[in-house]
Amino acid sequence: MSPVSDSTNRVVPGPQEPEKTYHPSDGLFTDAHVPDFDAYLAIYKKSTEEPEEFWADVAQEFYWKKPRSGQMLQYNFDVNKGNIYIKFMEGAKTNICYNVLDRNVHERNLGEKVAYYWEGNSPNHHQTITYNQLLRNVCRCANALKLLGVKKGDRVAIYLPMIPELVYTMLACARIGAVHSIVFAGFSSESLCERIMDAQCNILVTADSVYRGDKLINLKKIASEALERLRIVISVSLSMALCVQKCVVVKHHAFRTNSDASNKLQTPWDESCDIWWDDLMDGVSDECEPEWVDSEDPLFILYTSGSTGKPKGVVHTITGYMLYTSLTFKYVFDYHHDDVYWCTADIGWITGHSYITYGPLANGATSVLFEGVPVYPHVGRLWEIIEKYAVSKFYTAPTAIRLLMKYGKEPLQRYDLSSLRVLGTVGEPINPEAWLWYYDVVGQQRCPVIDTFWQTETGGHVLTPLPAATPLKPGSATCPFFGVQPAILNEHGEELEGEAEGYLVFRKPWPGIMRGVYGNQERFESTYFRKFPGFYVTGDGCRRDKDGYYWITGRIDDMLNVSGHLLSTAEVEAALTEHPSVAEAAVVSRPHAVKGECLYCFVTLKDHKEFNRTLMEELKRKVREKIGPIATPDFIQNAPGLPKTRSGKIMRRVLRQIARNEKDLGDLSTLADPKVVEVLFSQRCEAAA
Ligand code: WTA
Numbered sequence: 001m002s003p004v005s006d007s008t009n010r011v012v013p014g015p016q017e018p019e020k021t022y023h024p025s026d027g028l029f030t031d032a033h034v035p036d037f038d039a040y041l042a043i044y045k046k047s048t049e050e051p052e053e054f055w056a057d058v059a060q061e062f063y064w065k066k067p068r069s070g071q072m073l074q075y076n077f078d079v080n081k082g083n084i085y086i087k088f089m090e091g092a093k094t095n096i097c098y099n100v101l102d103r104n105v106h107e108r109n110l111g112e113k114v115a116y117y118w119e120g121n122s123p124n125h126h127q128t129i130t131y132n133q134l135l136r137n138v139c140r141c142a143n144a145l146k147l148l149g150v151k152k153g154d155r156v157a158i159y160l161p162m163i164p165e166l167v168y169t170m171l172a173c174a175r176i177g178a179v180h181s182i183v184f185a186g187f188s189s190e191s192l193c194e195r196i197m198d199a200q201c202n203i204l205v206t207a208d209s210v211y212r213g214d215k216l217i218n219l220k221k222i223a224s225e226a227l228e229r230l231r232i233v234i235s236v237s238l239s240m241a242l243c244v245q246k247c248v249v250v251k252h253h254a255f256r257t258n259s260d261a262s263n264k265l266q267t268p269w270d271e272s273c274d275i276w277w278d279d280l281m282d283g284v285s286d287e288c289e290p291e292w293v294d295s296e297d298p299l300f301i302l303y304t305s306g307s308t309g310k311p312k313g314v315v316h317t318i319t320g321y322m323l324y325t326s327l328t329f330k331y332v333f334d335y336h337h338d339d340v341y342w343c344t345a346d347i348g349w350i351t352g353h354s355y356i357t358y359g360p361l362a363n364g365a366t367s368v369l370f371e372g373v374p375v376y377p378h379v380g381r382l383w384e385i386i387e388k389y390a391v392s393k394f395y396t397a398p399t400a401i402r403l404l405m406k407y408g409k410e411p412l413q414r415y416d417l418s419s420l421r422v423l424g425t426v427g428e429p430i431n432p433e434a435w436l437w438y439y440d441v442v443g444q445q446r447c448p449v450i451d452t453f454w455q456t457e458t459g460g461h462v463l464t465p466l467p468a469a470t471p472l473k474p475g476s477a478t479c480p481f482f483g484v485q486p487a488i489l490n491e492h493g494e495e496l497e498g499e500a501e502g503y504l505v506f507r508k509p510w511p512g513i514m515r516g517v518y519g520n521q522e523r524f525e526s527t528y529f530r531k532f533p534g535f536y537v538t539g540d541g542c543r544r545d546k547d548g549y550y551w552i553t554g555r556i557d558d559m560l561n562v563s564g565h566l567l568s569t570a571e572v573e574a575a576l577t578e579h580p581s582v583a584e585a586a587v588v589s590r591p592h593a594v595k596g597e598c599l600y601c602f603v604t605l606k607d608h609k610e611f612n613r614t615l616m617e618e619l620k621r622k623v624r625e626k627i628g629p630i631a632t633p634d635f636i637q638n639a640p641g642l643p644k645t646r647s648g649k650i651m652r653r654v655l656r657q658i659a660r661n662e663k664d665l666g667d668l669s670t671l672a673d674p675k676v677v678e679v680l681f682s683q684r685c686e687a688a689a
Pocket of ligand 1: 304349350351425426427428429430451452453454455456457477538539540552554555561564565566
């Protein structure tokens with residue numbers, strides 16, 4: 001590939017190049033870690049041909065209490081050859097909290113450097129946290145957790161908004177060798193309970209209340225409901241191992257000074273279990289010796305939707321994750337010490353774990369930690385924050401870009417965005433229109449748009465451009481990161497060469513890949529390794545073009561992606577069928593201008609039940625309560641019958657086409673009752689419920 005730049009940094013397509021490519025690196029990256037595509041290819045070659053040496057070099061930057069003596073990587077990806085496992089630098093001892101904090105403070109002299117500019121939901125709330133302060137706060141929290149009896153290997157559930165205490169708690173767990181299980185604070189009490197139970201957490205850390213935009217949420221009430229639910233399960237199962245002994249409650253910054261607001265909501269309180277964060281930290285030492293743990297000890301569990309409905313607890317271990325998030329952060333954002341980096345994700349998702357906490361801190365970076373939402377108190381909030389902190393590297397989701405596009409250029413023109421150098425996206429395929437708006441309007445055609453493809457399971461970026469090196473094609477996540485070896489397979493598991501479309505898989509592990517599904521090896525193997533023995537299966541479809549660029553085409557399992565968040569159709573269906581009026585439900589995705597995809601639900605009611613607005617509202621509420629507001633259906637259609645094969649399998653393809661109003665349905669001969677399709681078409685929802 002040899003793209004040629006014109007004066008606007010756009011590459012003019014030649015006869016062989018139907019897509020326009022973009023390469024806006026001229027003059028912007030004089031000191032880039034990877035200055036051009038040839039340099040990328042050379043490093044990539046080394047990473048795949050000499051992985052031991054490659055990763056040994058990366059590992060050298062970190063602190064090891066006990067260095068590696070055995071093999072760098074051991075693994076099996078082939079279910080026919082025994083259990084699936086991945087081990088990276090097993091036997092070496094370290095501590096990730098030490099590496100991301102103490103090493104910066106004591107070895108790199110970054111104690112006075114800002115680790116986070118915390119920016120609250122309200123622009124009036126902000127705080128600057130240096131590496132020194134972060135280390136001290138993390139140590140206090142670590143000591144406090146120890147006082148509560150938390151030890152190495154114990155699981156701690158964290159259900160907090162985007163406040164500094166969230167970072168303190170996760171790093172405190174890492175410091176003492178405990179395993180954090182962070183549950184996004186938008187999940188319902190039922191989802192929280194399910195996750196606490198699955199991971200058998202015995203401590204929960206939450207907050208009293210939180211404002212999201214102008215909406216006040218009583219987080220503690222949701223947490224208390226989750227614990228109440230848990231107690232009921234325990235009393236039935238008589239398993240005390242499921243018990244949460246202590247619930248630590250942070251008094252949110254917004255309510256410390258504003259007594260009016262704090263009085264609005266009652267914080268439910270259980271004297272035997274609940275304890276205020278401030279009381280717990282009172283008088284606790286701000287020094288804490290790290291627990292020296294094995295490379296392959298677990299670092300965290302993070303739940304992600306599964307196609308069977310029950311979420312999977314994705315397990316990541318310490319060293320592989322540390323090296324991989326650190327290295328990807330450095331290269332993918334072309335990180336330099338004077339950068340101010342901002343990732344708008346929530347730490348409750350993997351993007352926040354890897355690219356707000358661990359990756360940036362491992363590099364000694366300064367980040368913005370943002371609690372709010374993009375359009376509160378005004379639609380220019382993100383641009384205002386970029387100007388305020390002179391953000392140079394900005395990482396967000398296509399859904400946020402599409403939302404902000406709706407307000408046009410004017411809100412951006414009020415702010416100085418000249419500090420920006422690199423723009424990243426993650427979470428779902430970015431449509432070229434949003435890509436171009438991001439590039440033209442936000443980046444003013446100066447900044448490369450880095451479309452990073454990855455998953456909770458991959459730990460870090462796996463397909464991604466590098467800012468100065470990779471010519472960009474809007475909508476393509478471009479090329480593999482160092483050490484990552486993608487392949488495309490057809491339905492029969494045959495590997496496709498050159499230009500091709502099929503299943504995206506990986507043929508070898510990289511250090512950051514998941515190590516398992518918590519407590520369920522069988523599910524780990526069947527979800528990711530059984531379909532195509534010898535490969536990790538992403539569940540995404542993918543096309544490779546003639547230049548070797550990868551284009552993600554979306555999920556090919558029963559998952560859908562709403563605003564960058566994966567949801568399982570089965571989980572939503574289970575929520576709908578819990579309603580006493582519903583006999584059966586089938587959920588499919590339908591394209592949505594801002595969210596990317598939204599939920600379109602078909603429900604078949606029990607005999608003599610009436611489909612009306614009240615029922616629709618009840619169904620929506622049911623889904624919100626069971627899963628959380630992100631899963632709220634946009635469309636609910638009354639379906640007297642569902643299109644099924646003679647063996648009773650629902651043909652989702654047909655339902656998807658009805659939802660999208662695609663009339664050309666192809667072969668329906670396998671349907672038990674093809675007439676049902678006509679009926680569903682005639683009653684399809686045009687407008688959102
Ligand atoms: C989708 C988020 C296209 C994909 C880090 C993947 C993407 C799922 C991209 C993982 C991208 C993520 N282009 N699709 N750049 N990034 N996806 O686990 O379907 O929340 O499998 O991890 O999001 O979502 P998860």
